[in-house]
Amino acid sequence: MSEYIEHDKNGVSVGLVEKRYFTFAEPPECMELEGGAKLGPVTIAYETVGELNAERSNAILVCHALSGDSHVAGYYTPDDPKPGWWDLYVGPGKAIDTNRYFVVCSNILGSCMGTTGPASINPATGRPYGLDFPVVTIGDMVRAQRRLIDHLGIDRLLAVIGGSIGGMQVLEWALRYPDRVRAAIPLATTKRHSALAIAFNEVARQAIMADPDWRGGNYYDGAKPARGLAVARMVGHITYLSDEAMRRKFGRRLQDKSDFSFNFDVDFQVESYLRYQGTKFVERFDANSFLYITKAADYFDIKNQHGRGSTVRAFAKARARFLVVSFTSDWLYPTYQSRDMVKAMKKNNLDVSFCEIKADCGHDAFLLPNERLAALIRDFLERVSHER
Amino acid sequence: MSEYIEHDKNGVSVGLVEKRYFTFAEPPECMELEGGAKLGPVTIAYETVGELNAERSNAILVCHALSGDSHVAGYYTPDDPKPGWWDLYVGPGKAIDTNRYFVVCSNILGSCMGTTGPASINPATGRPYGLDFPVVTIGDMVRAQRRLIDHLGIDRLLAVIGGSIGGMQVLEWALRYPDRVRAAIPLATTKRHSALAIAFNEVARQAIMADPDWRGGNYYDGAKPARGLAVARMVGHITYLSDEAMRRKFGRRLQDKSDFSFNFDVDFQVESYLRYQGTKFVERFDANSFLYITKAADYFDIKNQHGRGSTVRAFAKARARFLVVSFTSDWLYPTYQSRDMVKAMKKNNLDVSFCEIKADCGHDAFLLPNERLAALIRDFLERVSHER
Numbered sequence: 001m002s003e004y005i006e007h008d009k010n011g012v013s014v015g016l017v018e019k020r021y022f023t024f025a026e027p028p029e030c031m032e033l034e035g036g037a038k039l040g041p042v043t044i045a046y047e048t049v050g051e052l053n054a055e056r057s058n059a060i061l062v063c064h065a066l067s068g069d070s071h072v073a074g075y076y077t078p079d080d081p082k083p084g085w086w087d088l089y090v091g092p093g094k095a096i097d098t099n100r101y102f103v104v105c106s107n108i109l110g111s112c113m114g115t116t117g118p119a120s121i122n123p124a125t126g127r128p129y130g131l132d133f134p135v136v137t138i139g140d141m142v143r144a145q146r147r148l149i150d151h152l153g154i155d156r157l158l159a160v161i162g163g164s165i166g167g168m169q170v171l172e173w174a175l176r177y178p179d180r181v182r183a184a185i186p187l188a189t190t191k192r193h194s195a196l197a198i199a200f201n202e203v204a205r206q207a208i209m210a211d212p213d214w215r216g217g218n219y220y221d222g223a224k225p226a227r228g229l230a231v232a233r234m235v236g237h238i239t240y241l242s243d244e245a246m247r248r249k250f251g252r253r254l255q256d257k258s259d260f261s262f263n264f265d266v267d268f269q270v271e272s273y274l275r276y277q278g279t280k281f282v283e284r285f286d287a288n289s290f291l292y293i294t295k296a297a298d299y300f301d302i303k304n305q306h307g308r309g310s311t312v313r314a315f316a317k318a319r320a321r322f323l324v325v326s327f328t329s330d331w332l333y334p335t336y337q338s339r340d341m342v343k344a345m346k347k348n349n350l351d352v353s354f355c356e357i358k359a360d361c362g363h364d365a366f367l368l369p370n371e372r373l374a375a376l377i378r379d380f381l382e383r384v385s386h387e388r
Numbered sequence: 389m390s391e392y393i394e395h396d397k398n399g400v401s402v403g404l405v406e407k408r409y410f411t412f413a414e415p416p417e418c419m420e421l422e423g424g425a426k427l428g429p430v431t432i433a434y435e436t437v438g439e440l441n442a443e444r445s446n447a448i449l450v451c452h453a454l455s456g457d458s459h460v461a462g463y464y465t466p467d468d469p470k471p472g473w474w475d476l477y478v479g480p481g482k483a484i485d486t487n488r489y490f491v492v493c494s495n496i497l498g499s500c501m502g503t504t505g506p507a508s509i510n511p512a513t514g515r516p517y518g519l520d521f522p523v524v525t526i527g528d529m530v531r532a533q534r535r536l537i538d539h540l541g542i543d544r545l546l547a548v549i550g551g552s553i554g555g556m557q558v559l560e561w562a563l564r565y566p567d568r569v570r571a572a573i574p575l576a577t578t579k580r581h582s583a584l585a586i587a588f589n590e591v592a593r594q595a596i597m598a599d600p601d602w603r604g605g606n607y608y609d610g611a612k613p614a615r616g617l618a619v620a621r622m623v624g625h626i627t628y629l630s631d632e633a634m635r636r637k638f639g640r641r642l643q644d645k646s647d648f649s650f651n652f653d654v655d656f657q658v659e660s661y662l663r664y665q666g667t668k669f670v671e672r673f674d675a676n677s678f679l680y681i682t683k684a685a686d687y688f689d690i691k692n693q694h695g696r697g698s699t700v701r702a703f704a705k706a707r708a709r710f711l712v713v714s715f716t717s718d719w720l721y722p723t724y725q726s727r728d729m730v731k732a733m734k735k736n737n738l739d740v741s742f743c744e745i746k747a748d749c750g751h752d753a754f755l756l757p758n759e760r761l762a763a764l765i766r767d768f769l770e771r772v773s774h775e776r
Contacts, residue, residue, distance in 0.1 A: 035650035135650040195634035195658040202659045203622045205652065207595055210615035227598035234591045235623065243722065246583035252689060260687055262423035262523040264593065264679060268686070270583040271590045291652060298656070299648055301640060334631065
């Protein structure tokens, strides 16, 4: 990382960062996945911010959500127009203070931002995997992250933190590697994907698979299933906002017009916003990765995967201190789902703090400026780093 | 209507009914639409149940929602496998008692169940309209219904009732033709379509328009945009249910399997349900009609269309007695939206009853068995029919 430091509107930035790569499971070794398939080699794209201390005790793993990547904070170049996806919370003096902590963020398995996924070359064929890529789970993503953490020489993480699908990875870390996580901070997430959340994902997947350009997932040598992926992203965007947020942000305001068009062009600002989000997403994201990551989220179910039908039993394995945060207007993973996991943690006498933050911006709240969230994370990390 | 009476699981049925047609606005007369276009001829498909009394004072107009039709109750043939869409509430001795009331239900303008819509033949070309069909509004639908009510010789309706988009028509009737409606019963509806509701409709429309078989709406001589319409319907179905309803109905139960498939086949029952609903819908509904009707709903806004920016001013025109019903788990048109209209009604000293029914089945609650809803409708109609 360079020493270049820039002041931006979010305060002091971490400056320039660079994406790095770690490859493991070279054939014939391979990584055995939860679904039974083998995958190798596996490359993990990751970025780090801050300095690992001599005791190697200040490392925080940040886990990203569906469409995120390893670029958690800072800029790639001096003229980079925007910083990493969680720059609001990660940086010098910020909630996750990079003057004190060593932050690691890696792109998840199955994604398309540098880590091995369906768009990667299948060594068996010399062509992109497409649907020959095996279905991966949140557990597989976390097992790959563990290999990276091993590689970085970190025996025990000070904390694992993330929202949404990132929060699922946090829970998975706490249950799968209890001795390697001192603190776990799952935000805006759930212990098992609900029927409603599965339903939204399934509609989004069907939109992609309905696009003739998807061609069974083998589209890498031709047109991308852009229309299907755009619709899928639009479905997602609705779930990230809330009724209140949409009312405040768009209401019934018209786009560039004084009256209705009386045709099927854009009339309302909310339509324009969704179309824009859909189109923009297609430029940067792989449709097959969308299928794989949503499937992993749908499969996520701590109760059955770690507790043989009991959430309480699942958390019996955990050792970490927990900070669980939900948001009032998040209807994708509503507060009751966080409360359920907090109850199970408490029944195991775990050290758990829980906060439901009043926010009208829906599921996406953890990505937006929120002083309460920043303070909760900062204070919790402060406390954990002083307790041994 | 035949005298054939059948007892079914919902109690006594209205027996056999038949679809009829009324055509008006033959060119060069034509119907002038709110958007400025002219349409003609206009055919309205409708059905009636019960007998119009000598005073012509017992007529109730039932307005259907997005995918409904004129077939509100009873059967078309003795071996018809299922009755009309609101047979639970319309029939002898039921909430809308056809021994007492004369029920009229017509297919809305822009639909595809017998009333003129985008799949109808454009007399100017001799081919289906496709996107040459003009965009219609809820106001246009109601103006066409008024022509039917005129044709049936009914000067004043005892009541207009309907849920969702049907409820919008109810409100439109009460404001547009105050002297022709004694009672208005809007169920699970809104006074203006919210940004969230518009967003869902827009995603559904984009799914249809993204299907290459849609071909700008000119698909009637070839393959239908079946995949796009199926995705659109799936989006709709999510909004009709609630988080609770989905949990209760599906949870995370697997379809025909003891474990995950680890591919993109159906894993969960909720996925199977959505795919089935999507596929089934394609058989009976026209994709262009879906576009037109959702657009009409998006344009619906009593405040601006009838009140020059004030909902209170909009209801100043109304004369009807109102029964407004919302459902606790309806997140498409949440209770606060019904409360808003009730407040505006009360500020105009209108006779209004309001009830929020506790129901965990989401927006679709008005279509499902609900004793409370049945009792409210029955008692309200009883009261209104005795007041002169």
